[in-house]
Amino acid sequence: MSIPASRPSVFGPEYVRAIAPYIAGRPISEVAREYGLDESKIVKLASNENPLGMPPSARAAMLKELDDLGRYPDSNGFVLKGVLARKFDLPDTWFTLGNGSNDILEICAHALVEPGQGVVYAQYSFAVYALAAQEVGARAVEVPAQAYGHDLDGMLQAITPDTRLVFLANPNNPTGTFVPAAVLEAFIAKVPPHVVVVLDEAYNEYLPVEDQYDAIAWVRKYPNLVVSRTLSKAYGLAGLRIGYAVAQPAMTDLLNRIRQPFNVNTMAQAAAVAAIGDTDFLQRSAALNAAGKAQLYAGFERLGLEYVPSYGNFVLVRVGEDEGAGARVNVALLKQGVIVRPVGNYGLPQWIRVSIGLPEENAACLTALEQALTGQSA
Numbered sequence: 001m002s003i004p005a006s007r008p009s010v011f012g013p014e015y016v017r018a019i020a021p022y023i024a025g026r027p028i029s030e031v032a033r034e035y036g037l038d039e040s041k042i043v044k045l046a047s048n049e050n051p052l053g054m055p056p057s058a059r060a061a062m063l064k065e066l067d068d069l070g071r072y073p074d075s076n077g078f079v080l081k082g083v084l085a086r087k088f089d090l091p092d093t094w095f096t097l098g099n100g101s102n103d104i105l106e107i108c109a110h111a112l113v114e115p116g117q118g119v120v121y122a123q124y125s126f127a128v129y130a131l132a133a134q135e136v137g138a139r140a141v142e143v144p145a146q147a148y149g150h151d152l153d154g155m156l157q158a159i160t161p162d163t164r165l166v167f168l169a170n171p172n173n174p175t176g177t178f179v180p181a182a183v184l185e186a187f188i189a190k191v192p193p194h195v196v197v198v199l200d201e202a203y204n205e206y207l208p209v210e211d212q213y214d215a216i217a218w219v220r221k222y223p224n225l226v227v228s229r230t231l232s233k234a235y236g237l238a239g240l241r242i243g244y245a246v247a248q249p250a251m252t253d254l255l256n257r258i259r260q261p262f263n264v265n266t267m268a269q270a271a272a273v274a275a276i277g278d279t280d281f282l283q284r285s286a287a288l289n290a291a292g293k294a295q296l297y298a299g300f301e302r303l304g305l306e307y308v309p310s311y312g313n314f315v316l317v318r319v320g321e322d323e324g325a326g327a328r329v330n331v332a333l334l335k336q337g338v339i340v341r342p343v344g345n346y347g348l349p350q351w352i353r354v355s356i357g358l359p360e361e362n363a364a365c366l367t368a369l370e371q372a373l374t375g376q377s378a
Contacts, residue, residue: 025046034334035337046340050234051358069266084276098244099268101230104244105167105198115136119166122155122169126173147177155168169202170200176308176316178311184199196225202232206234208290229246306318314354327344329352
């Protein structure tokens with residue numbers, strides 16, 4: 001019996017059909033298959049992962065949970081929320097757990113925005129902001145960037161009576177730019193109370209000591225502020241998908257009405273509890289990142305390449321003048337076993353984003369990049 005083909009265009013709202021799915025960094029196994037390479041020799045600097053991997057403390061904590069994996073995880077995350085509560089000196093009712101911080105961003109959009117209402121975010125900011133707006137049928141307002149970062153005055157001007165949400169990343173991905181604390185709080189204070197600011201701090205653990213600030217203190221002051229964080233980056237738990245939001249209890253109650261039950265698995269919760277307490281690992285990660293950033297900067301300067309000074313664990317670098325440059329250099333790097341992130345989908349087709357790796361990985365990337373650029377100009 002033949003089954004008639006369906007017509008996808010007849011299903012779902014138009015705003016959902018218009019979504020271009022998120023494109024993740026390519027996995028090592030896929031690149032190895034496509035280019036006939038040895039997986040063990042491939043360098044992946046595409047997804048802003050911690051090159052140290054996960055903390056040994058988190059690995060040990062996960063192993064202790066193996067016998068209980070036949071049971072559902074704690075949907076409320078009692079132990080993990082307790083750790084967060086002690087860390088930030090807040091009641092556990094101020095926390096929402098997420099399946100990565102992506103989950104938090106989408107929960108905020110679903111909980112706070114109705115179809116047709118406004119969501120404001122900056123040009124060259126995390127692609128999920130636009131996706132979260134689209135999936136709820138919101139009116140997405142992208143404010144032109146200023147020096148590859150946020151134009152906060154422009155974002156304030158973009159807020160209208162029907163705006164409900166502002167996404168703001170600090171540091172910003174994929175450009176690595178940073179808004180100083182005083183400037184950022186002044187912006188939050190000016191946002192109308194009917195608009196929620198989601199401050200995405202996925203990379204805040206990589207900030208130099210002199211630039212660190214206490215966004216949690218701002219949460220105590222501003223009922224319309226949600227701080228989103230992840231353990232995928234500096235804490236090394238990307239594969240476990242674990243993030244959290246900090247907000248006042250009324251906001252947290254609303255977010256938890258949307259949050260899927262059991263959205264954070266048992267292993268992720270156990271690993272997160274251990275990782276949050278592992279300050280030595282966090283300090284090693286930050287130090288390695290600072291050294292690797294300097295290594296990449298020096299390499300890019302030697303190659304005569306423009307880059308954006310970064311406050312995260314990646315660097316945005318311009319690899320050509322024409323609009324095919326980023327894609328072309330990306331393929332040349334893939335053929336040499338180096339995976340980076342082309343960012344044409346962000347409106348930056350001349351650039352690539354390079355995650356900071358181990359010293360030998362950074363060196364391999366720079367060598368491959370020099371060869372790619374030499375081949376490009378030949």
